[in-house]
Amino acid sequence: MVLNTYDSDKRRLLSSLCHGAIFFSPLVLSAGIPFAILTVSDDPVVKESAKESLNYHFNIWFYGLIAGIISFFWWTIILLPLIWLVAAFLLFMTWIVPIVAIASCWSNPDESYRYPFIFRLL
Template sequence: MTDLEQRKLYSVLCHGSQLICYSLVSVAVPIVLLLISDDPIVQGNAKEAINFYLTVLIWGVIFLVLCFVLIGIPLLIGLVIVSTIMPIIAMVNAATNLERPYRYPCIWHFIQ
């Protein structure tokens, strides 16, 4: 496997792991790839996937609390839709643009 193929595979795995499930397993894949890879593009994609997961997790907790006043239910539905569509967009972008990591719009960057 060439370096570009490996970069593409690892970058797509970083973002695609978000679609596996909404548990810690989906954030474990980018963390492992961040630690084992020395490619700066793969590391950038892994950091961005971790930041996306943490942002969705925080918004999910906030919207879950807001379910008690009924405003959280449509917000949670929207969050599920966004958290499904955005990793797909990121996977396509990571597979086609191998020169720089994909940046999710409107997320908090905990890991730089």
């Protein structure tokens, strides 16, 4: 019986790198980091983290598109509270949630973090 053991430190580092890639989001290549890790790594937890990170990237881009469309109509007084609500949601999702994901990778490297409020395409 062959027992597959994976290096816990390597798992932490690669999973954290996947989730931290969103901080390079202004560079559209930020999704390339989890994609590269997904294709290179053989660790199932790291692969799951990379998939989750890619799904997160797609969702943030989609929410940003919605925010951009809504903010195009900034002159409409009725939409002003909605613009601030979407902006606050995007700020929360772009900064706080990935920090929680990275902390989760370091505290529990044997489980992949699942982002809340996202649609999973992969």
